[in-house]
Amino acid sequence: MPGVIPRSFYDREARVVARDLLGTIFVRQEPEGELRGRIVETEAYEGRNDPGSHAFRGPTERTQVMFGPAGHLYVYRSYGVHWCVNVVTNATGDAGAVLLRALEPIAGIDRMRARRDRTALEDLCSGPGKLCQAYGITREQNGVDLESRLIWIEDDGFDASDVVTTARVGLSAGRETQLRFFLRGNAFVSRGRPSV
DNA sequence: GACCAGATTGTCT
DNA sequence: GACAATCTGGTCA
Numbered sequence: 001m002p003g004v005i006p007r008s009f010y011d012r013e014a015r016v017v018a019r020d021l022l023g024t025i026f027v028r029q030e031p032e033g034e035l036r037g038r039i040v041e042t043e044a045y046e047g048r049n050d051p052g053s054h055a056f057r058g059p060t061e062r063t064q065v066m067f068g069p070a071g072h073l074y075v076y077r078s079y080g081v082h083w084c085v086n087v088v089t090n091a092t093g094d095a096g097a098v099l100l101r102a103l104e105p106i107a108g109i110d111r112m113r114a115r116r117d118r119t120a121l122e123d124l125c126s127g128p129g130k131l132c133q134a135y136g137i138t139r140e141q142n143g144v145d146l147e148s149r150l151i152w153i154e155d156d157g158f159d160a161s162d163v164v165t166t167a168r169v170g171l172s173a174g175r176e177t178q179l180r181f182f183l184r185g186n187a188f189v190s191r192g193r194p195s196v
Numbered sequence: 197g198a199c200c201a202g203a204t205t206g207t208c209t
Numbered sequence: 210g211a212c213a214a215t216c217t218g219g220t221c222a
Contacts, residue, residue: 060207062208077205078214078215079205079212079214080203081205082215101214127215127216128214128215129216130216168214169215171213171214174214
């Protein structure tokens with residue numbers, strides 16, 4: 001039975017939420033219909049103790065959402081070119097977020113293809129910048145509540161037990177922690193996988 | 197298939 | 210003024 005994930009799910013440590021989000025479905029409601037994609041890759045970002053996190057230096061205007069209540073979206077611009085989405089977590093009294101790195105497209109694929117200007121399914125959402133483009137997510141979605149009817153995440157009982165854990169991607173700091181999670185063997189996982 | 201450089205702008209020092 | 214949680218397209222093999 002499809003079920004929207006409640007706020008209490010997000011109100012835990014980022015690394016736990018990141019692991020548990022694998023296999024769930026990220027949904028955005030649009031006038032033309034829903035966009036749906038299964039989450040196949042995530043990364044956890046913690047608070048002041050995590051040098052790889054935007055929250056490491058404490059709250060700023062940009063990162064204030066990460067210090068707010070769990071279950072909201074944190075959207076930021078990367079390299080001046082791409083948008084990236086995070087889900088705000090909590091439970092430690094500190095900041096925390098989970099970066100959605102890759103999705104497997106399920107519905108609304110025509111709109112994803114139009115926005116991405118790509119046809120291959122594996123090329124629509126296989127990276128944090130790509131999935132934001134496919135979903136049309138920008139700064140306007142920063143702070144959106146996942147219990148609103150705009151964007152939410154569902155659990156459909158998918159078996160996500162076969163998970164690989166590695167170091168995070170693209171960071172200059174905080175590489176020593178294993179906070180990246182993805183479904184083993186999934187074709188929609190982003191590049192940037194460790195050699196081997 | 198693997199490796200490399202360029203794009204481009206908000207945010208922080 | 211420098212840098213960044215990335216993607217793309219080029220080159221070389």
